[in-house]
Amino acid sequence: MTHFSRHMTTRNPVWMIPLALPFVLYAGQAYDLALLFSVTVAITVPTIHGISFFVERWLPRHLRAISVLVIGAVVVTIVEMVLVRMDQAPSDRTRYMVQALAVAGITVWPTFSSPAGESFRHRMAVAGGLAVGFVVGFVPLAAIRIALSRSGYHYADSVAVGFLLLAVGRMLISTYRRYGSAATPHGNTPQDTAPRGDHP
């Protein structure tokens, strides 16, 4: 499994390693917010890491964070200015969330966890996988919440229902990982994946 596909699936930033929960819970309330954040994350995360990787080469390892944070802020500021120029100026709360992409886990985590001597290809695979994984994981959650909200269940916009849907999703994933992969030749059996203490 490549780094790209791993960060889309087993390390998905929405369902498996929740690095993007603030955006998922906020943006999954309306179609326009869902579209805005899907496009913004898909563009900004690979762009930030693509530029930052070359700047980081000139910096000591402990200063890598400065590079990715500053470049993240510049890219996000440009995105914000483009939105204003297009007469799509977001509300205060949305603007803060768009700005927060500069320091979000989904943006800075690949830098903090990168191995020494990392190649450009590896970094872009991780960043691209996270960005695509965000969109892939976010779209179904947003679709369910928006559909529930449109059908008259107004609490679907709340954080409580967002957490509840995430919990249900994790239950489905756990069930699939426990039983769904048991039929494959190299899959784990239910006994392999059972928590310690449940073994006979």
Next chain:
Amino acid sequence: MSMVALIMTVALTQNVVLVHYLGIYQLSAVVRSPRRALAMSVATTVALVWVGLIHWVMYRFVLVPLNVTVLSTISLTVVLAVTLVLVLRIGSFLFPFYRRQLRQGAPAALVNVTVFVITMALVEEVPSLVHVVSGALAAGVGLGLALVPIAAVRTELRHRRIPWVLQGDVSVYLAAAMMALAIQQIDGLLHQFFIPLY
């Protein structure tokens, strides 16, 4: 906005975790134990106050007079990045045996959406420095009020026999959902008294 209204708004009716979910990224790791959740809340509160102070000075005395408030994201991010490097350097020098914990904890406490959004909102919406500091402290208290009970529920569930499908992150999400529901009811009651900050 009065001081009491600001504190109530930031700590309770606009709780950073349970109303806006601006929580720390690895929520499940942070709420592994009440002690860890408390430590992370205190660290984030200190970060909120420090970053709020510096960014308020930058915003009011540099960005606004020069009419370049559009650069506030870059300004705040530079403050966060420089603070992170200083904390790691000074912390590693003063506490060499805790270097590994510092390298793991400092980025999580400092570079997160909570610190960013709360600081940005307070500095732009609240006029005085005293209010910014009070609001930052209240947001930190709100973070602790949300994280510590969730951690306590998770710790308690770990010692109980629950179905395997509810173990791990699922129990954290369910605990957070129930607490968010409770806060939502309190929010509904207090909403008529306190105007939302953002």
